[in-house]
Amino acid sequence: MVTNLVTIAEQVGAPRIVPGRGIQYPSGDPNLSPPAEHEWRRRLVERALAALTTPVAKPTIFTVDEMGAGA
C-alpha cells in the first residue's frame, strides 16, 4: 500500500506500506520540479517492488527516501 497516512495503514493491518508524501498525491510530489518528481516516483515504485519481494510478518514500512539517498 502506497499512502501518506501510514498510521491508518498500520492499524488496518496493511502488511507492506510505502509512505507517500501527501494525502492528495500518494505517488507524487508537486513541490518538486517535474523531472525530480518523476525520479521520486520511480524510486517509490522500486521501493514498492522491493516490498513485494520481501517477507513480512506484520505491518512493515518501507520508506522511499531512505532508499533514495545514494541509491
Add this chain to the structure above:
Amino acid sequence: MTALRRVVHEVGSVEFGPATGYHQHHLVVGRELLESLFADPALAAVRPRLASPGESVRIITPLDVVEPRSKGPGGGMFPGFLAPVNRKRGPDTHVLRGAAVLAAGYLPRNQEGLIDMSGPAAPLSPFSRTHNVVIEFDPAEGAPLLEVERAVRRGLLRLAVQLADAAVDSTPDAVEELAAPHRPGTPTGGLPRIGVITNLQTQGAFKDVFVYGASMAGSLATLFDPAEIEDGAVVAGQYGHPALRNPTYLHQNHPVIAELRARDGLDLHFAGVVLCPEPVEQGGKEHVSAHAAWLCQAAGFDAVIVTKEGAGNADNDLGMKVDALEAAGLTAVALYAEMSGPEGTGPPLVAGPRRGAVVSTGNYDQRLKLPAVAHALGGTRLRIIDAEATAAIEVPVAMILGGLSPLGAGRLTCRAEPPAVGLEGVA
C-alpha cells in the same frame, strides 16, 4: 492411562500444635514435624505461620504453593522428588481440600508477588480461599541459592504429604472418580474430542517447571496421563511473574482438565493432556509448536485448549501453537492475559495468534488500590514499590499471585467498555 479416585477431606480451620492431626475439618500442624521436614544445611531457620481466609493478612514474595495430598500408606506422591518415578501407585489420592502449604521469602526471579487474604485483591488469588501454612525461611550463610530452593521445595512437598497423611483414615467428605481420557478410536457418538496443551516454562534456574523431577527444557511435547499430574508429577520451580505463574497447587487442581472432565460424555470427549516446554528462541519455538500440533492430530484431538506460563515470551509460544493447530485443521483456543496498559486502551495482545480464539484472563496492567493490613508474612518490605508490606498500596494485577491465572483458575476477564468503575467496585 489410569483412572483415579480423589478422596476429599475438607479443611475449615488450621492451627499449630505439638502433633500433626486432622479431625472433623480441623487441621493441626505439628511444629516438631515441620522443623524436621525443613532441617537442611542450606536453611538457617524456618518460621511457620498461618494465614486463613478473611484475615487482614498479606503474604508477600510467595514462592511455590502445594496442596496437601497423599497416596496413603503405600506412598508414591510427587514422583521424581519424593518417590521413585516408576513405583506403582494405588488408585486413591487423598486431598486436604481448603488447605495449602507455601513458602514465602527471597529467591532470585521472585518478583514481588502478593496474596491478600481479604480486601479487593482477595478474589483475584485462589490462595485467599485456602487455609495457608506459610513457611518463612532464612538461607544459611553462604548457601548457594539453588540449594536453598531445593531444601525449601523438599520441605514443602514432604509437609504436603505428611499433612494429608493425617486425614487418610478419616471418613472423606467426598470421593471423586476421575476417569482416564478416552483413547483415540473410542466411539464418541458425535462428540468432539477436546484436549489440552499445557506449556511449561523451561528457562533454567528459578524459572523451571519439573516433570518427574526433571526439566522439560530441550524436549518435545508429550502426551501425559492426567492422573500423574494429580499425583504431583508436575512441580513448579518458577518464580517470576506472580500473576502469570502456575504454582504446583494449580497443576494438582488443573482447571482446564477439571472443566473438560466435568463435561466428559455430555458435550465433549476429554481426549487427553499434552505437556510442552516453552523454548526461548525462535527456531525452537517453531519446531516445538509444529510438533505439538502434529502430536495432537496423531492423538485424534478435534480441538485443543492451550495454556501457558509467563509473559511475552510465553505468549509467543501460545500464538504459534494456536496457529499451527488451526493450520492443521484443529480448532484451538488459548488463554491469554492482556497487556493493554493501565487504561486498557493499548493493543490487548502483543504476541497473539493470527487465527483461532482467545479467552482473556484479565489485564496485567490494571491498577488496584489495596488497603493496609494488620500483618504481613514473607517479609517486611515490598521492595519493588518501595513500601512497607502492611501499607496501603496501589499495585497492578500483575503482582497478585495467580491473578491472571494462565491455567484458567480465575474469574477475571476484560470487556471492551468505556471506563466506568475499577476493580474496587466489583464484588
Add this chain to the structure above:
Amino acid sequence: MRLVHYVNQFYAGLGGEDAAGLGPSVRDGAAGPGRLLQQLLGADHQIVATVVCGDDYAASDPAVSAELLGMARAAGAELLIAGPAFGSGRYGLVCARLVAAAQAAGLPAVASMHPDNPGIGEAGAAPVVAAGAVARQMRPTLERLAAAVAKLATGAPLTAEDGRVGATARIGRLVQDRAAKRAVELVLARLSGDRERTEVPIGGFDVVVPAAPVDKASAAAVALVTEGAVVPLGNPDRLESARATRWLRYPIEGVDSLASGTWESVAGGFATTHANADPNRLLPLDAARELEREGAIGHLHGEFFSTVGNGTTVATAKRFGVEWAAELRKAGVQAAILTAT
C-alpha cells in the same frame, strides 16, 4: 467552564479543499458549528476561543497536535472540544490526536466524529462521542456533543450512554465463570461453527495475513490499483465521490502514462487539483511502465482497478479487496500496488 473549540478550515469558513493547507490560527469566541454548540451549552460554559487549522497541514504531521494544544491552552482552555469531524478522515485524525494529546497533558477533552471515521483509533483513551455520518446531521450531533461536554465538565466519565465510541478501554471484570470454563465453552462454540467468537479481538482492527513475497519482481505480473477514484475525464461510468458501492476497471495496455485531461480523480475527500494536473500522482503508471521496459517488472497488468475510499465502509472495502484479489489471481497477476489517499 472555559472551552476552546477546534475546527478545520472548512467549518471555520476559510474555504474548502483549496484551504486545506492552511496553518493553525486562533480566533476569539465560537465559530462555525461552535455557535450552535454554544447556544446548546447555554450560559454555564463558554467557548472562549476557536483554534483552526487546514486538514492537510494538520493531518500530515503528528507534531501539529502539540502546537494546536498549546494554542488552546494559551487561549485559556479548561476543556477542549474537537470536531464534529463526521466521516472526514483527515479532520477526524486531527481531532483524535488533539484530544489524545490534551488528555495526556491533563486537560479534559472530547472529540466528535462518526464511529467509522478512520482517524478514531488515534484518540486512545480520550473520549470520542458519535457524530452522524454527514454534516446534514449537525444539529443532533451537536446536541449530543453539548450534553457530553456538560457531563465531562462535572468530572464524570463518558460512557456508551453518552454516545461514547471509539477505542474504548478493555476493563477487568470479575465474572461468574472461571477462564478454564469459558475456554471450554468457547472451543465448543467454535466447533459448532461460530468462527467469529472470541473474548479478545485478534489483531486489533484487522488481521491481514501477509501474502508470501513474490520471488522476483522482474518475473512477476504486477497490477496497479487505487482508491483515489481515478477515472476517464468526465467520469463516464459515474463512480461515486464518496461511500463507494462499486469499483471500475480501465485498460492501460500500451498506455505509457496517465495524461492530464484524459483522466481525472473524482474523489470527494480531498482537493483533486494536484491529481488532475498529473494523474500519475494517484496511480504511478508512467514510472511503472518505465520499470517494466527496463525489466524491473516482469509484466504490468493490462488494466487498473479504481474506486473511492472516501467514506466507504470497511465492509465494502473488504469486499472490494476480496473481489480485486480474485480478479487479479484469475488473470495470473501475482502482486498489486495499491495507492491510498
